[in-house]
Amino acid sequence: MYNFDVEKPTSIADAVAALGREEAQPISGGQTLIPTLKARLAMPSVLVSLRGIAEMQGISTDGQGRLCIGGGTLHAVVAKEAAAQYPALAGLAARIGDPAVRNRGTIGGSVANNDPSACYPSAVLASGATVVTNAREIAADDFFEGMFATALEEGEIVTEVKFPIPEKAHYEKFIQPASRFPLVAVFVAKFADGVRVAVTGASENGVFRWTDAEDALSSNFDAGAIEGLTVDGGGMISDLHGSGDYRAHLVGVMTKRAVAALT
Amino acid sequence: MTQVKMTVNGKPASGEVEGRTLLASFLRENLNLTGTHIGCDTSQCGACVVHVDGEAVKACTMLAVEAEGADVKTIESVANADGSLSVIQQAFQDHHGLQCGFCTPGMVMSASALLKDNPKPTEDEVRHYLDGNICRCTGYHNIVKAIMAASGQDVSALAAE
Numbered sequence: 238m239y240n241f242d243v244e245k246p247t248s249i250a251d252a253v254a255a256l257g258r259e260e261a262q263p264i265s266g267g268q269t270l271i272p273t274l275k276a277r278l279a280m281p282s283v284l285v286s287l288r289g290i291a292e293m294q295g296i297s298t299d300g301q302g303r304l305c306i307g308g309g310t311l312h313a314v315v316a317k318e319a320a321a322q323y324p325a326l327a328g329l330a331a332r333i334g335d336p337a338v339r340n341r342g343t344i345g346g347s348v349a350n351n352d353p354s355a356c357y358p359s360a361v362l363a364s365g366a367t368v369v370t371n372a373r374e375i376a377a378d379d380f381f382e383g384m385f386a387t388a389l390e391e392g393e394i395v396t397e398v399k400f401p402i403p404e405k406a407h408y409e410k411f412i413q414p415a416s417r418f419p420l421v422a423v424f425v426a427k428f429a430d431g432v433r434v435a436v437t438g439a440s441e442n443g444v445f446r447w448t449d450a451e452d453a454l455s456s457n458f459d460a461g462a463i464e465g466l467t468v469d470g471g472g473m474i475s476d477l478h479g480s481g482d483y484r485a486h487l488v489g490v491m492t493k494r495a496v497a498a499l500t
Numbered sequence: 501m502t503q504v505k506m507t508v509n510g511k512p513a514s515g516e517v518e519g520r521t522l523l524a525s526f527l528r529e530n531l532n533l534t535g536t537h538i539g540c541d542t543s544q545c546g547a548c549v550v551h552v553d554g555e556a557v558k559a560c561t562m563l564a565v566e567a568e569g570a571d572v573k574t575i576e577s578v579a580n581a582d583g584s585l586s587v588i589q590q591a592f593q594d595h596h597g598l599q600c601g602f603c604t605p606g607m608v609m610s611a612s613a614l615l616k617d618n619p620k621p622t623e624d625e626v627r628h629y630l631d632g633n634i635c636r637c638t639g640y641h642n643i644v645k646a647i648m649a650a651s652g653q654d655v656s657a658l659a660a661e
Binding site: 238239240241242243245267268271272274275276284286288313334335336337338340341416417 | 502518519520522541542543544546549552555556557558561562563565566568610613614629631632633
């Protein structure tokens, strides 16, 4: 690692101010960022730790019945404390990485990083969640902009994510055995007014909604409804773990399994 | 350089560190607690697992300055006060839960975190919990067996040694 200073603000306002320093970068749980720094793939001069910000911690419910999770909330906490209200989300959090990673990694960090194989972005997108930052609220459909790309501006931090709670939902993950990241994973959320299907791990553009499957499942919520639907392998990630066509095939398989688990 | 202070294995510890100093490096190099191993550079192997404020974390994926004020426990704190092995350590010895021993500190620290939350885990729960601890001797069966035995369960029916 190249060396850097570390700042530890205790409020969102102080964190935003600290991020105004030259070459400053936020660090939340650091479970992706620290390995990245070790590989010398990033060279910040200041890391601004978001861990000490009490107003970004914890889970609550708002007036619209949404589950509001502070950006600094650990995966382990979501796994435990969201289980009663949103079991599919808690189940996703309970299977990110491994226990030690879940005791450091945060939802805000995962969402802001938007790794094309991260778990959380699929839940955020399939739930139609709202990403709250220090400056504004951004709908999930407008937030994820491609591999490691989001609508966040320089120095903007994810302070909270607000999840509408679906009637039922399921996250189905096919693990890449070396990294434990999803090779392909699908989050299916059924709301009163329709079904949303979000796919992670597959596309070169990061998390995306499979709208053909959403249309089919909204009129007939059964795994058979997506029989015959296919995803084009062209824009899919192709690497030593699986070709684009293989990933495209897995999108269909994981979606069917997720729906089957709910019907 | 920054001054950090924390409690390590029940005693106050402090030292001068750089921003980039990992908790694992601070424990090993500043405090000479070399039981915490560094086996990979990618946060995957789990040989460096310690407890920070009671939770298992990878000491190689946490900055020393982030542990300011924390209560840290390493493998050096696990044995009983009289020097005899703890229940988990003894079970690893009894069931041949180690071969080269490199991964063992992390395995024991993960095992104790698991048993604190889940005193009678199933075999599946033990295997799932050890997802982030790699044994390159691939001695997993006996590690799982040792942890099951340490939890007071009958392990005679588990996979062969």
